[in-house]
Amino acid sequence: MPGSLTILRVLGNRPFAEIGVPSAVAVSEERGLVVVGGDLGYLQWSGCGTATSGWRPYRVGVYGRGDLRCHWIVESRWPVHCLAFHPTLPVVAIGTGAYDGGYSFEGELLLLNLRSGQLTSVIRGAREVLHVAGQGQQALRVVVAPPDDDDFDEAHMHGFDVVIERFDWSDVARGSVRQDELRGQWIEFERPTDEEATSRGVESLAVLAGKPCWEPRRQVWDVHGLQDGRVLDCLDGVLAEAWLPDGRLQWCVPDEEGGRQLVVRAGELDAWVNVERWRESWVGTQWVTQPPLTTRVSLADGKVLGSLPLNSPAALTTRDDGWLMLRSTGGDRRGAEPALLVGPAGQAPQARVPLGGFDLANHPFPIRHSRQLLVLQGDKREPWRDKWVVAVDPAGPDGRPAVRRLFPLDWDTKGARHLFDGPGIEVGTEESRDLVHAGSVHDGAGLLPGNAFVVRRSLEDGAAR
Incomplete structure (x- = not known):
């Protein structure tokens, strides 16, 4: 039988780690609880798309106001827009949704039971919920997007202001709110951008955590244990970082997008880091994407020792004697560029091989x-x-x-x-x-x-x- 799992240390630990990038925050001082909606991001990059089956990136977390300990984590099918505590019942209403890109506004009104952790989707069919607020014991006010943008003028800047009534919001059946109950006054409703929602969420969580600033740690893409007991990793927003055996961060190399693969070279003096480059920036009169690269960093202090600029994104393959191969992941699947071979000394590519x-x-x-x-x-x-x-x-x-x-x-x-x-x-x-x-x-x-x-x-x- 396999042995039991023992956790030796948790690296990069911080409050609210379970929800990723925050999109909505609600605080109940009376209950001593904080509810946060967030986005963990996707498990795919240009060199690997095999870990996406069944993955839902959107989360809602319930935390203690005093110790910030996580009580519940639940999944959401769509991004979380808004949260509201019921005035007396152990219930949080959650509004989610998104535009499908071509026609419909889809989403859910979710009810989370704070005692049991049970999550119930109460709207029959999909409908994006933009705003939610309690109005007494039996009424819930919501602003919902129209079903689609074909039959409604200014659909992306308006919504229906609706009041839904139920005798007991802790006992509402799944799919029991009909679509015809979501008709109300057509009002102008300004939707915040993702950046605005994230900025507000980060600011709120920093205050709750008692920190001058709070930043989410997103996907950790690759991890290597070194012979001296240190741990090397790369993640979103970090090209590479090293953690000491006692759990302290030794060094960190920030990066706008972050590393995706690590290859520790023979002797463990340095490592190759495969870096994503997909974000566009406005340069002059056009949007420009920086070329991808593979960077070599010192394991002693994180100093960048050199880089290999690439024509297209690549996946790294290595062998124990130090040889490195960069296989192109871009272009047509039938006609990819030849793979590049880099010798143990780490200079420019020495050969090409078609794969x-x-x-x-x-x-x-x-x-x-x-x-x-x-x-x-x-x-x-x-x-x-x-x-x-x-x-x-x-x-x-x-x-x-x-x-x-x-x-x-x-x-x-x-x-x-x-x-x-x-x-x-x-x-x-x-x-x-x-x-x-x-x-x-x-x-x-x-x-x-x-x-x-x-x-x-x-x-x-x-x-x-």
């Missing part, structure tokens, strides 16, 4: 502690099909880079299934090396129970052990 197209859901294959540069390669015309695990040798038999097929990604060659890849690690002895990797089986209905796996395979023939 075919890269597909976000099919080709991410980060393997740690490997003696080979391992990647996935598919069919030339349809690279997401017939994927094989291949090894790239920077110096093949003729001195030029060579690609060697090892075995199919799917060890069950008799089946007709389609596998998605995942991360892995090379393990074993000098005489026998194995590959342990994760993945999932594709199904049109989504990730079904039992369709995710971890498998240990021989690196000689791919046989499942």
Whole structure:
């Protein structure tokens, strides 16, 4: 039986960490509670889209006003706009929603029971709720967006001002508020931008936490434990940072977008950091996106030692002797740029090797502690099909880079299934090396129970052990 999990330390801990970037805050001094709506963000970047099945980024958290301890966390299907405590009942009303980009305003009116944590969606059908406020014991005032922007003038700047009445707001059935109850006065309603809502939320949480400033820590994309006990990581807004064994932050390199992958080089003196560059900035007369890059940082103090500018985003692959490969993730899946090979010394790319197209859901294959540069390669015309695990040798038999097929990604060659890849690690002895990797089986209905796996395979023939 596996041993029990022991948490040694929590790095980067701070109040309200569970909700991500705040979008709405409500405080009840009488109850001694704080409710916060927020956005954790998405689990996808240009080099990996395999961890998104079933993920909902929007959260509502309930916290103690005194100690800021988290009592409840619930998910929301849409962004959280507004929150309101019932004057006497243990209920919080939550308004959520968003424009679908082409026609409808979708969302929910949620009721959260503060004693049980039960969450109930009470509107029959989807409807964006822009504002919510209590009006006595039995009335709730809401401003809802129109159903769509086709039949309503100035739909994005107006809403229906509605009062909904129920005898007991702690006992309202799911879907019991009909759409015809959401007819009211057509009023002008200014919707705050995401930036304005976030700014107000951050300011409120800083006051509640008693801090001069409070900033959310978002997705931590990659983590490495170092031999000296330090922990290295990269995340949104941070190119890389290092934590000492006692849990103190040793150094941090801020970045507008942040690192996505870390490759610690042999000797643990420095590391490569794969950096995203998607945000646009207005330069002169046009919007400009900075080119992506891979940066080398010192593990002693975080000093940037150099960068490799790239033509398109890339995913990193490494092997234990220090060789690095940058595989393009941009462009057409059938005609991606050749991968770049960088030697252990870390200079400019020394060679290029064609690997075919890269597909976000099919080709991410980060393997740690490997003696080979391992990647996935598919069919030339349809690279997401017939994927094989291949090894790239920077110096093949003729001195030029060579690609060697090892075995199919799917060890069950008799089946007709389609596998998605995942991360892995090379393990074993000098005489026998194995590959342990994760993945999932594709199904049109989504990730079904039992369709995710971890498998240990021989690196000689791919046989499942």
